[in-house]
Amino acid sequence: MTEPMKFEGKHTSTDLSEQSMDTRGTFRGRHMSSNLSRDSQLVQSTCKSNLLKRFQCLYEGIAKQGNPKLLNEIYTELYITESESGEINNEHEVRQIETQSRRAETEDTPIKCNDIFRPLPGQDKPIRTVLTKGVAGIGKTVSVQKFIVDWAEGKENQDVQLIFPLPFREINLMKDKTLNLSDLLHVFFPETKEMEISSDEYKVLFIFDGLDECRLSLNFKSEEKLCNISESASVDELLMNLIEGNLLPSALIWITSRPAAANLVPSECVHRVTEVRGFNEPQKEEYFRKRISDQSLADTIITHLKSSRSLHIMCHIPVFCWISAIVLEEMLSEAERGEIPKTLTQMYTHFLIIQTNIKHEKDYEKRVKDEDMILKLGKLAFQQLMKGNLIFYEEDLRGCGIDVTEASVYSGLCTQIFREELGLYHGKVFCFDRLSIQEHLAALYAHIYLTNKNRNVFDKTKQSLFSKILNQKKYHSLSELHQRAVDEALQSKNGHLDLFLRFLLGLSLESNQTLLRELLTQTGSCFYNKEKAVQYIKQKIRENLSPERSINLFHCLNELGDDSLMQEIQRYLKSGEIGGIQLSSSQWSALVYVLLTSEQNMDVFNLNQFIGARNTADEVLLKLLPVVKESRSVQLRNCGVTDEGCAALTSALRSNPSHLRKLYLSRNKVGDSGVKLLSDLLQDPHCKLEILRLWYCGVTDEGCAALTSALRSNPSHLRKLDLSWNNLIDSDVKLLSDLMVDPHYKLKKLW
Structure with a gap:
């Protein structure tokens, strides 16, 4: 039987003052040996080879069915900055993107992905733990992938001997296990069974990707301290003690997270906070020129996206650029094309149609109708959105009537919408490729649930026995659903229903109803008074809500095609009369919206x-x-x-x-x-x-x-x-x- 892996070194202090810096400014153990043994070199070579095979390709869509492309051939540099802190941000992520899009880049401290453990000029403290935050789809995981590939190819950070990437979505599958640190690594990295590691000989990096997806109980206030790597404990205790520096204080730690979960790790445990800001303006254009071979078509797509402020802002998010490229490349290449998407709802509805149609070009066994599949996925999307979950497990699927054995078929039916992954622990993890895709499907489910079944997704009350006897059904209108959704979104502390609301309102327009008929053979219809929804939203704006909450309501008006308030304010601004007019509460809110969504920094x-x-x-x-x-x-x-x-x-x-x-x-x-x-x-x-x-x-x-x-x-x-x-x-x-x-x-x- 192989002897368990050994990690030696100090386990009683997280004081970095005893560590030294190498000539490149990276963190080293105090007694780092530059000459590894032959066996150690073989182990390191095996580790690099395995990680390179795992991370060298970037898949657009699901790993099994998407077309793999070498990461370094299509990778577009992301804009990453050093952030002030890992404080929580309670705004919806699209709102955060809108805010970031106006920041002058000259005021930020940019940092390259491969330099995150290297102090900047003027910084003299070693960096052990880095927290990288960024909204969903902004490029955190791709940054991790790029870091690993460059290391495995021998290009960067060669002072690091071993890298252990441990995504939270995979660690979650072991949340009920009790084991020691060596055993944990043996599960995810079998090659470590053949090696003995000392912190004096090896410099190791643990990467914990997706803190926001963590379903472990991370209680950093716990007084339980683990200093011995052979001591067994729950997985969450192992992770906490690694992060705190009780276990392997010489190891580097890299954690990625969406902003809303960034404060799950105490600030005293973090030595640097970075923020992935996605694509800046030049990087947006570079992405489309790399993604689309026809440069004339790429120019047309870039021009169209710039013509819509709401779409152009979203292009800071790499995944949205991918969605836009898929939709616009197909639509602009067709001889006869419909209306080119100008709103988020139009873009995402076209994307859903395109991806669902991929099913017809493949030889998938038809076990379920498209309508049933979309409703089930929509139900899953809505339920998990209400819970704030981005990833799901088998029990979540079963709760929505999805047969787990057919999950791969569902993945195939919506190739690049719903993704199944087999983690290293061989457990199945499911997610939508983008939070906004989940929000769009959730809104589609809410819309269809009302129009086809006359049910309001927010109505938890059951029909009374008396009304059942009389065969009476309560009639639900789209206006009622929309008003309830507006109220629910405004009551949300973190704005998690903001984009869902925009999609839900946009789906009610006749132009989008026509699109839905391409997707669903049976779409119920009901009378909808758009003006009633517009007036209800304007009423909420007049109620002197906080300006931050009002901003999303103006986006909702934009989805409904009403920009009367904004046009009025823009006329006042252009004429220079804004200071001499008695503005109403609605107009003040409109002024804030116009100023905050302008293209000016x-x-x-x-x-x-x-x-x-x-x-x-x-x-x-x-x-x-x-x-x-x-x-x-x-x-x-x-x-x-x-x-x-x-x-x-x-x-x-x-x-x-x-x-x-x-x-x-x-x-x-x-x-x-x-x-x-x-x-x-x-x-x-x-x-x-x-x-x-x-x-x-x-x-x-x-x-x-x-x-x-x-x-x-x-x-x-x-x-x-x-x-x-x-x-x-x-x-x-x-x-x-x-x-x-x-x-x-x-x-x-x-x-």
Whole structure:
């Protein structure tokens, strides 16, 4: 019997100060040996060979039936940045993409995939654990794949001897197991049974992909500590102790996650947070030119996508580019083509039709009608969407009437929509290729469930016995379903029904109903008053919802083909009359939407252009805070802002402090109370404010003391501070001047 694998080294501390850096800035164990034994070299070669076979191809569609292409032939570099923290983000992921699309790239710190364990210039601390976050489909898993392939081919990170990729979707299949770390690796990497590893000899990297898909109980507050690798424990305890550094403190850890789950790992366990931002503008075009051989057709597709703001924003997501390429390449190549998709609903409905038709070109056994298959997949999509799940297991399929033995047939029927994977643990894992595909199918299910069966998916009540006896059925209308869906989406804390709502409303249009008839032979019909839905959405906008929640409602109006509010606001903006008009609550929300969805980067925000005789500065500032939050430079000079407006401003900036670089508040009635609030903001370690101008703001020694205290407690990034023409005495100014000569502080200019 082979002796269990051994990992030796310190297991009692996660202090990285005892580790050293190699010449390339990568992390090494203190006693790293550069000369591996012949057996060790053979093991490493076997590991590289196995991983290269597993990861060298990128499959478009499911692995068994999709066409494999070498990753390095079609890989388009992704835009990755160093992020401030792994804090949770409760906005819908499409909303996050919209926000990111307007950020000026010059303000970010880009980092290449292969450099994630290498400190940037000026950083001297070793990096053991990296958390990479990004929305679904943005390219996290492909980044992992690229890292592994380049390592296995001997191109990058050759100081790492072994890489163990352990996706959470596969680890989930072992959640009820009790075993030690060696046994866990033996299950996923059989070649490790023939090797003995010491942390002094091997530098290993564990990659835990898809933290958001984790179904383990990760309780990092547990006092159970594992320091011995031969000690058996539950799989979740093994993972937690690896991440915390109790087990194998010399090992590197890479975790990927969607933003909503990023805080499952405590920040003190993470040494670097990176964010995959998908494709930037040049990378979008590069993708389509690589994907589509006919360059003239590629140009036409790029031009069409740029003509629709909602589609162009989504192209930051690589998977959406793939969907768009499939749909538009087929439609624009046809001699007789229908209406080219201009909305998300049209694009995804065309995609569903194309992928379902692939079934007819293959020799799959016809065990189920298309309509039944789509309804079952739709039911699964809806139920799991309500639970917030992206991946499913056999019990989830059975709960929706899907025979697990026919799961591969279902995968074939919708080749690139529903994917079956056989994990290394030989358990079956199922998922939709993209969260938005799941949301579209869920909306389609809700629509068909009502039109064909007169049932509202949100209605949990059962028909009463009395009504059954009288053979009476409650009539459900599409308007009722839509109003209920609007309410449910608005009540969601993380916006997880936002895109589902947009799809559901879009499917009700006659143009999309015509498309559905190509997909389903039986589509029920019912009277639908589109104007009623439009008015209900506008009513919700008038109810002074938070601007963030209103934004999705404007997207819904766009799906319904109503842009009256937006056109009105755009006319005011173009004419320069916006400051002289008394805007209604709906118009203020429309103004926020127009500003936040414009193609212009949110660089400089000037409040003066929106203030008129009918509104105070504080009122306007409060209405436009979502725009302020996304701006790098905020110009509020001589606007009439008071300490009340300053309180709202600092509260908003505290929720998103890393964006703001310049704040101009000169000639406002801010006073000491407002300055104290700004001082609190400066103490936030994520605040990157570089220039603060408070000329003639009524600041006294009390406010100056608060600023000095804030800068002392957190050196921050503040470089220039203007306090001229305030009621300050020399001793107050001297305290601030002392900071300028202290090398620990960045303050270089004081007025």
